[in-house]
Structures are given as structure tokens and as C-alpha cells.
Amino acid sequence: MPREEQLKSPPGAPIGVFDSGLGGLTVVRAIQRLMPGESIVYFGDTARVPYGNKSARTVQQFAWQCLNFLARSQPKLMVIACNTVSAIALEALVNAFPVPLIGVLEPGATAAVQAARARVPAGECSVGLIATEATVASRGYQMAIARLDRGVQVVARACPLLVPLIEEGRSSRSVVVRMVLEEYLEPLRQISPLALILGCTHYPIFSDVIADVMGGDTMLVDSATQTAHVVRSRLESLGLLSAGAAGKLSCYVTDQGQRFEMVASQFLGRPVGQPVWVDPESIERQALEIK
Ligand code: DGL
Numbered sequence: 001m002p003r004e005e006q007l008k009s010p011p012g013a014p015i016g017v018f019d020s021g022l023g024g025l026t027v028v029r030a031i032q033r034l035m036p037g038e039s040i041v042y043f044g045d046t047a048r049v050p051y052g053n054k055s056a057r058t059v060q061q062f063a064w065q066c067l068n069f070l071a072r073s074q075p076k077l078m079v080i081a082c083n084t085v086s087a088i089a090l091e092a093l094v095n096a097f098p099v100p101l102i103g104v105l106e107p108g109a110t111a112a113v114q115a116a117r118a119r120v121p122a123g124e125c126s127v128g129l130i131a132t133e134a135t136v137a138s139r140g141y142q143m144a145i146a147r148l149d150r151g152v153q154v155v156a157r158a159c160p161l162l163v164p165l166i167e168e169g170r171s172s173r174s175v176v177v178r179m180v181l182e183e184y185l186e187p188l189r190q191i192s193p194l195a196l197i198l199g200c201t202h203y204p205i206f207s208d209v210i211a212d213v214m215g216g217d218t219m220l221v222d223s224a225t226q227t228a229h230v231v232r233s234r235l236e237s238l239g240l241l242s243a244g245a246a247g248k249l250s251c252y253v254t255d256q257g258q259r260f261e262m263v264a265s266q267f268l269g270r271p272v273g274q275p276v277w278v279d280p281e282s283i284e285r286q287a288l289e290i291k
Contacts, residue, residue, distance in 0.1 A: 052132025
């Protein structure tokens with residue numbers, strides 16, 4: 001029996017959203033826009049972010065520990081908002097929890113193929129991908145796109161400096177951000193892809209300058225909105241959509257740095273209430289006890 005058939009949580013249970021840090025609040029924002037009645041429990045592993053430059057083994061281990069913690073709030077469904085975790089660990093995690101689990105890669109790949117095919121309905125065409133080093137190296141997006149449409153080629157570029165710049169609070173108006181993007185995007189600009197996947201939770205923050213550097217011919221694809229649609233149709237098909245009017249958001253983080261409020265509100269698009277701090281050692285211990 002698939003693990004999710006063991007699910008017992010009622011429609012009023014929350015949706016769990018997990019990310020390596022606070023960038024996954026872009027996915028929370030998209031879910032809240034589409035389904036304002038849903039309550040959300042968010043877990044950001046802010047003590048150990050970034051995951052994007054870590055080995056696959058470490059990312060899998062951290063992700064397992066964090067989802068194990070999130071599962072304690074008895075969510076009806078969990079979303080892996082982190083592209084790096086979705087690329088590296090989703091398959092293994094889907095079978096480890098008795099809750100439906102949705103990653104951001106398939107939704108992002110679907111949106112990119114749809115955007116490309118809306119403009120070039122048949123034959124060969126290309127889309128671009130920018131993401132963390134780990135996501136690019138995993139070839140997860142490339143494989144997801146090939147499964148959907150073999151005619152769509154992916155040209156990928158890792159952009160490791162973007163996450164630290166955003167976490168530093170640099171805005172898209174910063175000269176440094178523009179310089180870094182001009183260098184990263186140059187090879188992509190040359191092929192002028194039909195669509196560019198923002199394959200990292202953080203990158204939508206820089207979407208205006210990314211669009212400007214790429215020029216008007218490339219459509220930006222952000223997987224958050226498409227993921228929210230996938231969440232809604234999955235809940236619908238399971239008969240688990242909430243009947244409530246206004247859902248709650250509770251945030252858990254493994255490190256509550258001084259910049260929490262500034263960075264979190266940037267991703268969510270509005271102020272975020274105080275998060276609950278969770279000791280990363282305790283989630284490691286709990287995960288060990290279960291294994
Ligand atoms: N959440 C990560 C992603 O979407 C970006 C931050 C990190 O490297 O952990 O890939």
C-alpha cells in the first residue's frame with residue numbers, strides 16, 4: 001500500500017512546508033494566495049542553510065531529519081519547497097512518510113515546458129535553468145523536462161553567489177547584484193531561451209533584474225505558483241481541502257538570527273510573526289531514535 005493511503009489527517013490539518021531556510025516562504029505565499037483557508041506549518045533549517053553547496057548525502061540526511069520534525073504536527077500533506085532537496089532527495093523521502101509529499105521540481109519543469117510550447121509548439125527548442133550547484137549537478141530538472149518533452153533542451157547555470165547576496169539583504173537595485181547576474185546569465189543570454197526557470201527558492205526576489213538582464217524575449221518561470229496549483233489539485237482529489245476562511249501560519253526555525261524579520265518578510269511579502277526556535281541537535285536526536 002502506498003504510504004499516503006495510511007493518511008489519517010482531517011481537512012482541517014495544516015499543510016507542512018519545508019525549506020533549507022526562509023526562501024520557501026515564497027511557496028507559502030503562493031499557497032496562501034490560492035488557498036487562503038489553509039493553515040501552514042513552516043520549517044526552515046536556518047542554522048544549516050545553504051544546502052545548495054553540500055553533498056547529496058548531507059542534504060538527504062538533513063531533509064529526513066527536518067521532515068521527521070514537521071511530520072509531528074500531523075500535516076495532511078507536506079511540500080518540499082527547497083529545489084535542492086526536491087532534486088536530490090524527493091524520491092527517497094516519498095516512501096519514508098505516510099503523508100503525500102510534493103516537491104517543486106515537477107511543477108517548475110511543467111511550467112517551463114508549457115511556457116516554451118506556447119511559443120514553439122513543435123520541434124526543438126530550449127529553456128534555461130538557474131539554480132544552486134547541487135540542483136544543477138543532480139540533473140533533476142533536466143530529467144523532469146525530458147520526461148515531459150524530449151524536444152525541449154535545458155541549458156543550466158549554477159549561481160552560487162545569489163543565495164548569500166539575498167540572505168545579506170541585497171536588493172535587486174544593488175550594483176553588485178547586477179554585475180553578478182550579468183556574468184552568470186551571459187551564456188544563457190546568448191542562446192536566448194524561450195523560458196528561464198528560477199530553480200531556487202530565493203531567486204524570485206531578483207526576478208526584475210533577471211528579466212532585465214535576459215531581455216524581453218525570455219519568460220521567467222517560478223515554480224512556487226505552479227507548486228501551489230499542484231498542492232490544491234492533490235488536496236482536492238484526496239477530499240482534503242480546508243473549509244476554513246483564514247488559515248494560520250506557524251513558523252519553526254533552527255536559528256533565529258537578527259535578520260529573521262527582514263529576510264522572512266522579503267520572501268513572504270508581508271511581516272512574519274515570531275518563529276519558534278528548534279534546536280538542530282534535538283531534531284538529529286529524534287531522527288536517530290526513529291531510524
Ligand atoms: N532552498 C534552496 C533551493 O531552493 C536555496 C538555499 C540553499 O542553498 O539551501 O535550492
